[in-house]
Amino acid sequence: MECLLKFDKVVKCYSGDTRALDNVSLEINQGEFVSVIGPSGSGKSTFLRSINKLIPLTEGEIYLDGETISDKKGRALRLCRRKIGIVFQNYNLVYRLSVIQNVLHGRLGYMSGLKGILGRYSEEDKHKAVEILEELGLEDFVYNRASDLSGGQKQRVGIARAIMQNPKLLLCDEPIASLDPSSAKVIMDMLYDMIKRRNIACIVNLHQVDVAKKYSTRIIGLSKGKILFDGTPDELDNATIEKIYGRGLEDLMLGGSEGAR
Amino acid sequence: MPMPKQTAEGLRYNKKGKISVCCKDKNMSLVYFFAGTAVCAVLSFAYLDVDWLKLLSRVPSVGEVFFKLAHFDFGMMDLVGEAFMETVSIAVLSTIYSMVLGLFFGMIAAENIFRIHILSVTVKSFFTFLRAVPTPVWVLLMLVCMGFGPSAGIAGLCVHTTAFFTKSFSQSFEDISTETIEALEVTGASKVSVFTNAVLPAAFSQLIAWTGMRFEINFSECAILGMVGAGGIGYVISSNIQGYQYGVAGIAIFLVFVFAFFIERLFVKIKSLIK
Numbered sequence: 001m002e003c004l005l006k007f008d009k010v011v012k013c014y015s016g017d018t019r020a021l022d023n024v025s026l027e028i029n030q031g032e033f034v035s036v037i038g039p040s041g042s043g044k045s046t047f048l049r050s051i052n053k054l055i056p057l058t059e060g061e062i063y064l065d066g067e068t069i070s071d072k073k074g075r076a077l078r079l080c081r082r083k084i085g086i087v088f089q090n091y092n093l094v095y096r097l098s099v100i101q102n103v104l105h106g107r108l109g110y111m112s113g114l115k116g117i118l119g120r121y122s123e124e125d126k127h128k129a130v131e132i133l134e135e136l137g138l139e140d141f142v143y144n145r146a147s148d149l150s151g152g153q154k155q156r157v158g159i160a161r162a163i164m165q166n167p168k169l170l171l172c173d174e175p176i177a178s179l180d181p182s183s184a185k186v187i188m189d190m191l192y193d194m195i196k197r198r199n200i201a202c203i204v205n206l207h208q209v210d211v212a213k214k215y216s217t218r219i220i221g222l223s224k225g226k227i228l229f230d231g232t233p234d235e236l237d238n239a240t241i242e243k244i245y246g247r248g249l250e251d252l253m254l255g256g257s258e259g260a261r
Numbered sequence: 262m263p264m265p266k267q268t269a270e271g272l273r274y275n276k277k278g279k280i281s282v283c284c285k286d287k288n289m290s291l292v293y294f295f296a297g298t299a300v301c302a303v304l305s306f307a308y309l310d311v312d313w314l315k316l317l318s319r320v321p322s323v324g325e326v327f328f329k330l331a332h333f334d335f336g337m338m339d340l341v342g343e344a345f346m347e348t349v350s351i352a353v354l355s356t357i358y359s360m361v362l363g364l365f366f367g368m369i370a371a372e373n374i375f376r377i378h379i380l381s382v383t384v385k386s387f388f389t390f391l392r393a394v395p396t397p398v399w400v401l402l403m404l405v406c407m408g409f410g411p412s413a414g415i416a417g418l419c420v421h422t423t424a425f426f427t428k429s430f431s432q433s434f435e436d437i438s439t440e441t442i443e444a445l446e447v448t449g450a451s452k453v454s455v456f457t458n459a460v461l462p463a464a465f466s467q468l469i470a471w472t473g474m475r476f477e478i479n480f481s482e483c484a485i486l487g488m489v490g491a492g493g494i495g496y497v498i499s500s501n502i503q504g505y506q507y508g509v510a511g512i513a514i515f516l517v518f519v520f521a522f523f524i525e526r527l528f529v530k531i532k533s534l535i536k
Binding site for chain 1: 443454459
């Protein structure tokens with residue numbers, strides 16, 4: 001399989017000596033569905049956000065599609081960034097605008113200066129946006145204001161916007177942390193289907209170990225900025241989970257059927 | 262009913278034996294503020310040496326003047342109407358020109374758009390300097406440059422209004438959550454695109470509110486500016502009061518009041534529609 005994303009000895013230090021990412025090296029291939037688990041403060045968000053340089057690195061290199069991204073700036077960085085879609089925990093839509101306008105924002109990286117500034121999207125893009133919304137079951141909400149949607153629907157718009165970018169890699173920063181269990185399942189199912197259909201690689205930060213086990217092809221366990229586990233969901237046994245979270249299973253609320261006790 | 266005796270540890274009681282509910286670390290800034298205000302009041306009072314008795318003896322004449330003003334004299338209505346329309350036009354133009362300029366400079370001054378700290382600070386400090394000088398002074402300066410008439414009024418008002426909009430708009434832009442901006446930046450959109458597609462629509466209702474408020478201020482400023490020679494209703498008011506034509510001045514003042522009230526109601530309505 002083709003290597004899409006490569007971390008080479010990546011280190012990220014915040015103020016002082018705390019290492020949010022400590023010598024992280026890994027490769028992610030096309031079409032993989034990777035879940036990143038770990039306790040709060042383990043560096044999950046830093047890991048995800050460093051990929052498209054929302055956070056500058058302290059040391060090391062990140063390669064996307066064979067190109068380094070960590071040294072890019074300005075226009076070159078924007079060209080790299082449009083290959084990476086991000087889905088946020090808090091959706092981060094522009095709530096005053098319509099659903100389709102929010103989805104079309106995904107095209108801004110492809111539009112030349114003035115067209116992008118004035119928001120003049122092509123008819124082709126508009127058709128594509130509607131198609132994606134249909135795929136996500138939002139066809140009745142195309143012209144609704146984003147603020148009028150429910151949490152689950154907002155997250156679907158968030159996914160649509162990211163997919164609209166035509167990304168090679170999709171990053172999801174705790175996409176279901178603000179949702180109720182049933183919306184969360186809908187979102188994970190949709191995410192999974194869309195990724196599969198388009199053969200996009202996907203990295204998801206998750207708090208729910210059972211969800212990670214159910215959907216991923218690969219799980220990465222982070223603790224204190226280090227990779228403690230990197231393998232298939234089957235290889236993730238209870239002892240490893242305890243090691244990642246630094247607590248006994250009886251002190252963890254894992255949820256679902258597998259983790260329940 | 263007596264308070265139930267609390268024995269829980271850590272509870273604090275005031276002098277009367279009641280449970281105290283304020284924060285552990287007392288914030289002293291409020292106390293300093295009031296103390297400072299009191300000191301300033303006493304010092305100003307001592308410095309100005311106001312003759313309160315004389316002031317009180319003149320109070321009845323306030324009623325007298327208002328009584329005279331209330332006897333409207335419609336004889337010079339055409340002149341008053343013309344001056345009034347001139348004032349409205351100056352207010353409208355100065356607000357619109359400044360709004361366009363304010364959007365541009367507000368974008369540069371907002372810390373979260375271009376993220377160039379030195380640029381924001383430079384723009385902000387420059388406009389703070391412009392705002393520190395009162396509008397009538399700017400108008401007087403413009404009068405020197407451009408000669409008497411409405412164009413000097415517009416130019417002078419624009420200086421101050423642009424400075425005001427730059428500050429208020431940039432604050433509205435900075436209120437937009439960085440997460441939303443981030444969400445568009447990661448699509449590879451340019452900074453100006455992010456501004457026009459996300460920040461501007463999100464801040465829209467606030468911009469309307471600021472513009473409405475400033476239009477109201479500009480209108481009343483215009484009334485003052487006439488007195489320094491920039492034309493408009495202010496000139497009518499000041500010249501007629503100086504000439505003891507209270508009836509004419511009364512109409513002019515009444516028009517100003519009605520119009521200002523009308524603008525305020527209008528923008529309250531517009532704002533509720535935009536929400």
